[in-house]
Amino acid sequence: MSERTIERVRIMRSWEWARPVRPVRREVLSATPELEEGQPLLLFVPGFGHGAWAYAEHWLGHAAERGFPAYAVSPRGHGGSGPAPEANLRAYAHDVVQVAAGLPRQAVLVGHGAGALVVAHALARYPARAAVLVAPVLGGWATFGAALRRNPLGTLPAVFGGRLRLSRRQLFSRELPDADARRHAARLGRAARRAQWQLLTGADPEPAVGRPPVLVLGSPDDRVVPSSALTRAARRYGSAPLLFPGMGHDLMLDARWREPIDAILDWLVKHPARDDRG
Amino acid sequence: MPTPTEHGRPDPETTTLARSRDGRPVSDRGDTVCVIGAGASGLTAVKNLAEHGFGVDCYERETGIGGAWNWRHDRSPVYASTHLISSRPFTQFPDFPMPDDWPDYPHHSQLLSYFERYADHFDLRRHIWFGTEVVRVEPVEDDRWDVTTRSTGGYGPERTSRYAAVVIANGHNWSPKLPRYEGLEQFRGEVMHASSYKDPAQLRGKRVLVVGAGNTGCDIAVEAAQQASHCWHSTRRGYWYAPKYVFGRPADQVNDTLLALRVPLRVRQWLYHRTLRLTVGDLTRFGLPKPDHRVYETHPIANSQLVYHVGHGAITPVPDVGRFHAHSVELADGRQIDPEMVVFATGYLPRFEFLDAKILGDDEGVGRPRLWLNAFVPDHPTLAVAGLVQPDSGVFTLSHWQAVLFARLLRLRTTRPERAAAFANRVRAGAGERYSGQVKDSTRHWFEVGHADYLRALERALRDLEGK
Ligand SMILES: Cc1cc2nc3c(=O)[nH]c(=O)nc-3n(C[C@H](O)[C@H](O)[C@H](O)COP(=O)(O)OP(=O)(O)OC[C@H]3O[C@@H](n4cnc5c(N)ncnc54)[C@H](O)[C@@H]3O)c2cc1C
Numbered sequence: 187m188s189e190r191t192i193e194r195v196r197i198m199r200s201w202e203w204a205r206p207v208r209p210v211r212r213e214v215l216s217a218t219p220e221l222e223e224g225q226p227l228l229l230f231v232p233g234f235g236h237g238a239w240a241y242a243e244h245w246l247g248h249a250a251e252r253g254f255p256a257y258a259v260s261p262r263g264h265g266g267s268g269p270a271p272e273a274n275l276r277a278y279a280h281d282v283v284q285v286a287a288g289l290p291r292q293a294v295l296v297g298h299g300a301g302a303l304v305v306a307h308a309l310a311r312y313p314a315r316a317a318v319l320v321a322p323v324l325g326g327w328a329t330f331g332a333a334l335r336r337n338p339l340g341t342l343p344a345v346f347g348g349r350l351r352l353s354r355r356q357l358f359s360r361e362l363p364d365a366d367a368r369r370h371a372a373r374l375g376r377a378a379r380r381a382q383w384q385l386l387t388g389a390d391p392e393p394a395v396g397r398p399p400v401l402v403l404g405s406p407d408d409r410v411v412p413s414s415a416l417t418r419a420a421r422r423y424g425s426a427p428l429l430f431p432g433m434g435h436d437l438m439l440d441a442r443w444r445e446p447i448d449a450i451l452d453w454l455v456k457h458p459a460r461d462d463r464g
Numbered sequence: 465m466p467t468p469t470e471h472g473r474p475d476p477e478t479t480t481l482a483r484s485r486d487g488r489p490v491s492d493r494g495d496t497v498c499v500i501g502a503g504a505s506g507l508t509a510v511k512n513l514a515e516h517g518f519g520v521d522c523y524e525r526e527t528g529i530g531g532a533w534n535w536r537h538d539r540s541p542v543y544a545s546t547h548l549i550s551s552r553p554f555t556q557f558p559d560f561p562m563p564d565d566w567p568d569y570p571h572h573s574q575l576l577s578y579f580e581r582y583a584d585h586f587d588l589r590r591h592i593w594f595g596t597e598v599v600r601v602e603p604v605e606d607d608r609w610d611v612t613t614r615s616t617g618g619y620g621p622e623r624t625s626r627y628a629a630v631v632i633a634n635g636h637n638w639s640p641k642l643p644r645y646e647g648l649e650q651f652r653g654e655v656m657h658a659s660s661y662k663d664p665a666q667l668r669g670k671r672v673l674v675v676g677a678g679n680t681g682c683d684i685a686v687e688a689a690q691q692a693s694h695c696w697h698s699t700r701r702g703y704w705y706a707p708k709y710v711f712g713r714p715a716d717q718v719n720d721t722l723l724a725l726r727v728p729l730r731v732r733q734w735l736y737h738r739t740l741r742l743t744v745g746d747l748t749r750f751g752l753p754k755p756d757h758r759v760y761e762t763h764p765i766a767n768s769q770l771v772y773h774v775g776h777g778a779i780t781p782v783p784d785v786g787r788f789h790a791h792s793v794e795l796a797d798g799r800q801i802d803p804e805m806v807v808f809a810t811g812y813l814p815r816f817e818f819l820d821a822k823i824l825g826d827d828e829g830v831g832r833p834r835l836w837l838n839a840f841v842p843d844h845p846t847l848a849v850a851g852l853v854q855p856d857s858g859v860f861t862l863s864h865w866q867a868v869l870f871a872r873l874l875r876l877r878t879t880r881p882e883r884a885a886a887f888a889n890r891v892r893a894g895a896g897e898r899y900s901g902q903v904k905d906s907t908r909h910w911f912e913v914g915h916a917d918y919l920r921a922l923e924r925a926l927r928d929l930e931g932k
């Protein structure tokens with residue numbers, strides 16, 4: 187059994203009930219197939235600084251072309267969603283669960299970067315049909331160490347509440363035309379200070395409800411998430427990561443964006459809706 | 465014959481034919497679990513059992529989901545103005561939140577649409593037969609159950625299916641409790657139970673007596689204050705009329721802040737009394753009796769308007785009813801009043817007519833089962849009751865976790881039988897346990913639970929079961 191499921195289910199949630207997260211305007215972008223073919227429905231969650239736009243570039247349309255209804259949410263303070271300078275991880279996970287519960291069917295949650303941590307938290311509050319963690323940044327000081335080594339000037343200010351700056355070269359491979367890389371990098375925003383801090387010091391996510399199968403994928407050449415972190419993340423969910431060499435951290439925007447999304451969709455087709463792990 | 469308005473599942477395909485004790489054919493449904501009722505508790509049972517890999521057949525005598533919250537149902541106790549008394553975070557299922565831009569206390573029509581969405585989102589309707597009433601549930605060998613159904617209204621033949629387990633989620637707020645009074649038959653005015661009260665127009669221009677100060681009685685008294693030509697409100701004791709908001713927040717959220725800080729009951733009671741004293745004030749000056757108990761010792765009332773209308777003189781508080789005469793009602797203190805209409809908001813009683821009362825440990829057959837965690841049945845490890853709770857918060861979170869615990873128990877019966885056996889011992893030892901502080905003796909408190917005490921006990925049960 188994975189270490190996750192050994193954690194305890196928490197039923198009494200007084201703090202959560204006593205302090206509900208405030209509503210906010212949430213941006214949801216979508217692409218749906220012309221013909222409903224009964225394929226699983228996907229909800230994409232961007233990482234810190236990114237918005238739903240990151241998926242609208244290629245992945246949403248591609249998933250829809252292959253028959254999968256695809257949605258992407260911008261957590262508060264990101265993309266076109268309402269501002270939220272005081273947001274924490276709980277508020278981001280809340281945004282994801284709110285959107286997921288509003289969809290017509292049980293959704294597959296796909297999180298990228300720190301969005302994967304948001305998804306891991308959301309999984310404890312919504313029984314997703316499955317989950318996919320793309321180049322997951324699951325937090326902790328190890329993540330911070332890696333980021334610091336590779337990009338000290340961009341990372342250090344984040345510790346003091348400043349903006350976490352990821353360089354173009356961390357996010358994209360050299361295959362991506364410079365103009366595209368610049369265009370994407372110019373759209374990057376920032377996560378709220380508290381959420382950034384929780385990425386380092388926050389509590390581990392509670393166990394997932396509804397036993398969703400989880401797929402982890404990433405690139406061994408990712409300059410934000412080292413391979414060892416990918417392996418660790420996959421092991422948490424009892425599997426091994428799918429690897430896409432030669433790609434940068436932003437797999438959905440990089441030149442070869444098609445390969446990982448195809449792998450995700452193939453996995454969903456192959457995978458039974460809910461496996462019968464005992 | 466009722467026409468199913470919802471697209472439920474087609475007739476069950478008959479598999480192996482077995483015979484019941486009296487020789488009727490029984491279709492064997494194998495490992496499938498039967499759920500009785502598609503109200504909120506039944507829906508969450510279906511969802512959680514299916515999520516744990518079980519086949520599920522759910523029978524619902526009405527033509528739609530939602531139980532009490534579906535106002536189209538004959539037996540629905542909700543009236544046009546019903547809003548929740550538990551605020552949103554306490555009312556929603558723990559893994560399917562209501563939209564966060566809904567009001568703190570949503571309207572009953574919003575609740576129904578929430579359950580509709582829940583059913584659609586998790587594709588639950590394919591498990592449900594609508595317009596089908598369960599008339600008998602009988603234990604057979606190997607802890608299995610024969611469930612006999614027929615179309616609602618008694619048309620058509622009965623059919624019996626054999627199940628691996630049964631969840632009873634038939635609700636306990638639909639069968640009216642009507643007290644008996646001397647002279648009631650002679651009374652010439654209109655008499656109704658709150659269950660048939662739907663719309664304030666029913667009260668317009670009349671002299672109305674409302675009996676009972678549960679949440680129903682208080683809501684109806686408030687409407688009578690605005691619609692009727694006169695409103696008397698009769699209670700047999702004094703109560704704590706708590707507002708829906710304190711310190712600018714929903715009152716239950718303030719209370720759970722204290723629970724999160726593990727403030728003991730006595731201290732919470734004291735704080736509550738102080739708060740009411742400072743905000744609502746001393747109610748005896750309006751002629752309301754002084755409460756004969758501490759707060760939380762009767763099922764909480766959440767109503768900000770009752771006291772307000774008493775203060776306007778639009779509600780006259782009166783004591784218990786003594787007896788009825790042809791044209792008047794005599795109160796316990798000897799006073800006579802002359803209402804044209806009497807609404808009994810005296811609550812509801814549970815009913816399990818399809819089951820031998822002894823199975824639920826209700827040896828006197830009064831409708832009061834003896835269970836553990838209000839859900840698990842001694843010596844019947846494959847039977848559970850969902851939603852038989854009256855919490856000081858929403859019911860649905862409790863029903864959800866009951867269903868999760870039962871689903872995991874059923875799974876462990878095959879994978880770890882020794883754990884299931886230990887659980888069975890626990891059920892036997894713990895039957896009848898209570899999960900609240902002291903409460904006043906009344907049928908309405910048979911299933912009263914404090915949500916914190918109850919959920920903590922359930923959390924422990926889940927951990928013990930799975931050995932973590
Ligand atoms: C006016 C009012 C307001 C309330 N407000 C709140 C509130 O704010 N918050 C809260 O949490 N609770 C509230 N309640 C309590 C309410 O009982 C629960 O909210 C909820 O309805 C319980 O759901 P349930 O599924 O257990 O029962 P029900 O909703 O009663 O559903 C039971 C279902 O079983 C079906 N059934 C019964 N017998 C059979 C049979 N033999 N065969 C087939 N089907 C059968 C019924 O048709 C029904 O659909 C309120 C109750 C009332 C009366």
Ligand SMILES: NC(=O)c1ccc[n+]([C@@H]2O[C@H](COP(=O)([O-])OP(=O)(O)OC[C@H]3O[C@@H](n4cnc5c(N)ncnc54)[C@H](OP(=O)(O)O)[C@@H]3O)[C@@H](O)[C@H]2O)c1
Pocket residue numbers: 546547548549550637643644658675676677678679680681683699700701762763784809810811812854906907908
């Ligand atoms: N807005 C809402 O969301 C809402 C509205 C209504 C109801 N509800 C819920 O629905 C459930 C049922 O509520 P309810 O108000 O219908 O019923 P209830 O809580 O059982 O209240 C019944 C009332 O009638 C009185 N009563 C009972 N038998 C009596 C008798 N023989 N003689 C005189 N008085 C008698 C009770 O007094 P004693 O206290 O002395 O027993 C009590 O005041 C509760 O869980 C309630 O919270 C919610």
